[in-house]
Amino acid sequence: MSLTAADAPLCLPPRPLSRAPRALLPDGTVDTHFHVFADGVPLASRRSYTPHVRTLADWQAYAAAVNIAQGVLVQPSVYGFDNSVLLEALAADRANLRGIVVLHPETDKAEFQRLDALGVRGVRVNTRNKGGLPFTSITALSARIADLGWMLQFQVRPAQLEEIAALLPAIACPVVLDHLGFLDLDAADASARVAKIQQLLETPDCYAKLSAPYRLTHVAGYSAFADAARQLLASHPERLLWGSDWPHTELFDQMPDDAELIELTHDWLGDAGVAHQVLVTNAQTLFFSR
Template identity: 95%
Template sequence: MSLTAADAPLCLPPRPLNRAPRALPDGTVDTHFHVFADGVPLASPRSYTPHVRTLADWQAYAAAVNIAQGVLVQPSVYGFDNSVLLEALAADRANLRGIVVLHPETDKAEFQRLDALGVRGVRVNTRNKGGLPFTAIAALSARIADLGWMLQFQVRPAQLEELAALLPAITCPVVLDHLGFLDLDAADADAQLAKIQQLLDAPDCYAKLSAPYRLTRAAGFPAFADAARQLLASHPERLLWGSDWPHTELFDRMPDDAELIELTHDWLGDESVAHQVLVTNAQTLFFSR
């Protein structure tokens, strides 16, 4: 089956990189990107239909902005079929890691096999069709703690309190996609951000400064910039950065990658803070072995 919009709308393709932005620091890790292959079955139901975008496409983008390493994240449209991600990992084992989607009952040997291939965590996605639910957390946490893996969560803001209540029972690091999908245009945006602050107070909880266009629609994303700066002031050691390339599930407008990189420089500000978020935190979490 090729990528078709028979079961879900076709999202926009990424825009070509139209200019060279300021280079990211040497050693930068992109902790959130996806790849999509033709001919691989898509989950049904699903939330969107992607365009084909290969590892080579991401590598061209990465080279243009000075990204050194990356973390592939299993997209919801592939469900439990991690084959596209694993094929990409095999192409550059030294510089790539992966976050997969697995059934909690997956046997120990399979976890160990995936670990050897560069997998470093499991994604729990309660926001999209085809993702793992919260009910999988306890079993997964117990299975992956000894491997040094993490649980990566894509949730809705309304679920942040529920996630906070579950943290004491989770025995591995926790990573939040896209700042917990905060609605930064909402009247209660400050209260939502406070919940992220509280989560980051917990041991081994991290959040990704990524996908500002999913959190606010204002040009230049000033609300995201304000939120990022507040978190950078309080929890710089708990923040990661991801490109979210190729920006799936967008149907009416597509961000400019060069602008996103320039804005990232602006949000991070201080060179030492930028290095911590873009390089040190991510390399420690994903590339320490």
């Protein structure tokens, strides 16, 4: 649901990290999904939430505490096509940050090349929030970004997974699916729903993020998310990424504990080799190979 600026509720801020997780993330871990917000930058006039200001320095403090080495900034819907906050953050640590922006399909070629040099590696298509690109942009965007080695990143509703499956053969670049397509993992047929993600991952260069369990299940401990993660890890560990989803925007009633989330991530991933593949290898290859 998209609201006017006057109605868009202020979401909760992230909880301070009060303790270190029992085990840190492995060296080289890449956080493939986080956002930053700056004071005084205009927000979209129609949006789904109002964020708290949380800067790159705030994320870097969190990253250092849990042993994240590199990160991928994702353009939040509340900034629409204004990528200035993200680009400023990229400029602050070009070696360790990459970005996913929101661009109009008719953006000038020189602008794509400029953004590539700044560390941008993809375009986000977001149909869940006002301010995102619609599906009608996909074909044109794919053709524009394929030569750059960029990807399309989708934040969609579960009902749109079949539409993505139909579009994949015509997309000429890697595809990344945010938050497991927002599947309802508390449903009785959750395993069958996860199987739809597995079918998408059969397509070359299609990836999914193990991220934001609190958006997919309301059961304490996120056991349904753990089951989904293990189902996917059993079939497609080479196509999975991890993201913190920090600072956990668009939450209004309860905020997760970041130390607990890291500990649960260790539990979901299990084997150290698999954990290294998901947390380090897959992401470094996709985002940091150049």
